[in-house]
Amino acid sequence: MTLNDSSLVSIENVWFGxxxxxxxxxxxxxEIPRGKVVGIMGQxxxxxxxxxxxxxxxMTPSQGxxxxxxxxxxxxxxxxxxxxxxxxxxxxxxGALFTDMTVYDNVAFPLREHTDLPEALVRDLVLLKLEAxxxxxxxxxxxSELSGGMARRVALARAIALDPQLxxxxxxxxxxxxxxxxxxxxxVRSLNDALGATSIIVTHDVQETLGVVDYVYFMADGQVxxxxxxxxxxxxLEPFVDQFVHGKPDGPVPFHYPGSSFAADLALAAD
Amino acid sequence: MNRTTLDLxxxxxxxxxxxxxxxxxxxxxxxxxxxxxxxxxxHAKFANIGGLKVRAPIKSAGVVVGRVTDVRFDNExxxxxxxxxxxxEYKFPRDTSAKILTSGLLGExxxxxxxxxxxxxxxxxxxxxxxxxxxxxENLISQFLYNKAxxxxxxxxTPGKEGKQ
Amino acid sequence: xxxxxLRGLFERLGAAVTARIWRLGFASRFLFYxxxxxxxxxxxxxxxxxxxxxAGVLSLVIILVSGLFVGMVLGLQGYxxxxxxxxxxxxxxxxxxxxxxxxxxVVAGLLFAxxxxxxxxxEIGLMKATEQIAAMEMMAVDPIARVVAPRFWGGVISxxxxxxxxSAMGIYGGYLVGVKLIGVDxxxxxxxxxxxxxxxxxxxxxxxxxxxxxxxxSWIAVFEGYDAPPTAEGVSGATTRTVVTxxxxxxxxxxILTALMFTGGNGL
Numbered sequence: 198m199t200l201n202d203s204s205l206v207s208i209e210n211v212w213f214g215x216x217x218x219x220x221x222x223x224x225x226x227x228e229i230p231r232g233k234v235v236g237i238m239g240q241x242x243x244x245x246x247x248x249x250x251x252x253x254x255x256m257t258p259s260q261g262x263x264x265x266x267x268x269x270x271x272x273x274x275x276x277x278x279x280x281x282x283x284x285x286x287x288x289x290x291x292g293a294l295f296t297d298m299t300v301y302d303n304v305a306f307p308l309r310e311h312t313d314l315p316e317a318l319v320r321d322l323v324l325l326k327l328e329a330x331x332x333x334x335x336x337x338x339x340x341s342e343l344s345g346g347m348a349r350r351v352a353l354a355r356a357i358a359l360d361p362q363l364x365x366x367x368x369x370x371x372x373x374x375x376x377x378x379x380x381x382x383x384x385v386r387s388l389n390d391a392l393g394a395t396s397i398i399v400t401h402d403v404q405e406t407l408g409v410v411d412y413v414y415f416m417a418d419g420q421v422x423x424x425x426x427x428x429x430x431x432x433x434l435e436p437f438v439d440q441f442v443h444g445k446p447d448g449p450v451p452f453h454y455p456g457s458s459f460a461a462d463l464a465l466a467a468d
Numbered sequence: 469m470n471r472t473t474l475d476l477x478x479x480x481x482x483x484x485x486x487x488x489x490x491x492x493x494x495x496x497x498x499x500x501x502x503x504x505x506x507x508x509x510x511h512a513k514f515a516n517i518g519g520l521k522v523r524a525p526i527k528s529a530g531v532v533v534g535r536v537t538d539v540r541f542d543n544e545x546x547x548x549x550x551x552x553x554x555x556x557e558y559k560f561p562r563d564t565s566a567k568i569l570t571s572g573l574l575g576e577x578x579x580x581x582x583x584x585x586x587x588x589x590x591x592x593x594x595x596x597x598x599x600x601x602x603x604x605x606e607n608l609i610s611q612f613l614y615n616k617a618x619x620x621x622x623x624x625x626t627p628g629k630e631g632k633q
Numbered sequence: 634x635x636x637x638x639l640r641g642l643f644e645r646l647g648a649a650v651t652a653r654i655w656r657l658g659f660a661s662r663f664l665f666y667x668x669x670x671x672x673x674x675x676x677x678x679x680x681x682x683x684x685x686x687x688a689g690v691l692s693l694v695i696i697l698v699s700g701l702f703v704g705m706v707l708g709l710q711g712y713x714x715x716x717x718x719x720x721x722x723x724x725x726x727x728x729x730x731x732x733x734x735x736x737x738x739v740v741a742g743l744l745f746a747x748x749x750x751x752x753x754x755x756e757i758g759l760m761k762a763t764e765q766i767a768a769m770e771m772m773a774v775d776p777i778a779r780v781v782a783p784r785f786w787g788g789v790i791s792x793x794x795x796x797x798x799x800s801a802m803g804i805y806g807g808y809l810v811g812v813k814l815i816g817v818d819x820x821x822x823x824x825x826x827x828x829x830x831x832x833x834x835x836x837x838x839x840x841x842x843x844x845x846x847x848x849x850x851s852w853i854a855v856f857e858g859y860d861a862p863p864t865a866e867g868v869s870g871a872t873t874r875t876v877v878t879x880x881x882x883x884x885x886x887x888x889i890l891t892a893l894m895f896t897g898g899n900g901l
Contacts, residue, residue: 254765254769255771255772276775279773279775282772282773283768283770283772283773285771287765287768287771289767289768290764292761293763293764293765293767293768294765295768296763296765296766299659306772306774307772307774310772310773310774310779311773311774327805352768355772363763456668472677474681474682474683474686477686477690478682478685478686478689478690479691480690481686481690481693481791481794482685482794485793485794485795485797485798486794486799488794488797488798488800488801488802489797489836490841491801492733492797492800492804492830492836493836494802495823495831496826514778523831525828552860572720601883
């Protein structure tokens, strides 16, 4: 992928670590082109969620440049930050619905906070968003009465309430049954195209995600190790991609946790 | 819990809180008495005020007619100067006397006024001329012991043999 | 080596003290930010009213019942002690002054800390653990202004009201036991009380105390909740810390305030 102006998010040589001695992200560079659905995949702990949070400007890079919607996240003041976030929608891993409000109030929240629209108009918009995710009938339920899949769909409706330009998905498929899986993945695609938005999905669900995304980046140990279209990835000969995509237990990511040899532990080598 | 029920309960709560405050101020405290009444100030000098405190009552014939507002030490006459606010409706003659008394045996001290016979009344800022200080327990005891010792001496007996009468 | 062990102990002690001071500084900055961004809590007052309901109204039962019992015990104990000195008619004074000056603000404060304070900490801590706070931030809504500030001001407003209700209820309890049950003269009960309790010195100072306690408890509760680690143990630890720290703070502040207020006397 080449650097060009039609990128909604551009990440150039970014380094980051909560503890400067142990960087979580090492020299990461990637582009998210406008209008596409991009996947970022890797093992747990490879830094992909941290990267997503940095795109949402929750943290700033210790080195390198991170531009979101044209703005360098390090130069954003508080007002600039909030202005940028109004154009984003983020779906958290378990939905993160506000438990003290109904489904309706949850979806209405961004509308009520950021616009002065009259209640009648808010109502129409909320019902529209809920209809898009198929939960219009559940508007009066409380989050505790929803199943995991339904909660995530409501959170999705809330995330698209203000018609964002950029959608961020943090592990949207974790812990879902196959039907909800299919529902959410189809929604990600259809909403992206309907809104004319750009989407970034951070996940480690390979098969389902490859069917949804236009492009995919693979990360391991805080670095981008591979990238390509879903078709090129499937038949890739790169060892990491091969192991990851086909779910092989051993390969570049070792099966055994590093330590002394088994023989030494059983005290056999000593004799 | 919809909005209006919530507001109702909060309203009741706040109203009850203020009601309790009012109860404390009026029924329990002394807000009703002497805070807005008209008063005039009168001074009195005492050799010893004992335990008299600011806000102690001024009573005459047992009725509260005012409050002590200030207690100061006069460095020239070496006496205590007590300032009191008396209710405007109570007029006292110029030769009224002031005594520091104790309510009950161990109670708090107050100023008792006894009206004199002067046809002219006290004005705002006047000083009472006749005063009697508080009774100090230690002085009483030492006086008693001194009297007892003197008695023992005139009878020709030594103080140690007082027990044998 | 004993020397090394001793030095280790001192290092740990120093580290613990430094950590606490650092945390206090952090909590102070948090409070400052909170107060600065309380505009939303005041402009959209319905948010604060909701919190007054959860902190104040829902604490009413425990406050009123406890107040009644404390007052009744004061009446009983007070009578048995005063009667020995023939001053049983001063029961009203004893009950009223004890409650208005000390027991009202302090006991109500302790009860408030354990009921409402822990609830606030748990609520905010859980919101943080379930990423609701992060979600709000991502939606460009300041969670401190929207979630934390209303709970803080709700606590500050509720506390003095609860303390006053506690005192009033306690005096009624003392009246029930002293006058109705034991038979102290009703007139003497109220008249001596009215003579001894001064609105400015006693009642007002009690109200000031309860404001200070409310401020302290609310601050501790919201800070511990916001700072809690986003795990189950984290939230439960934060809730316990709220109750313990609030209780200690109330007792320490009570001493300081009492020394300032009630022993000022004639200046010397």
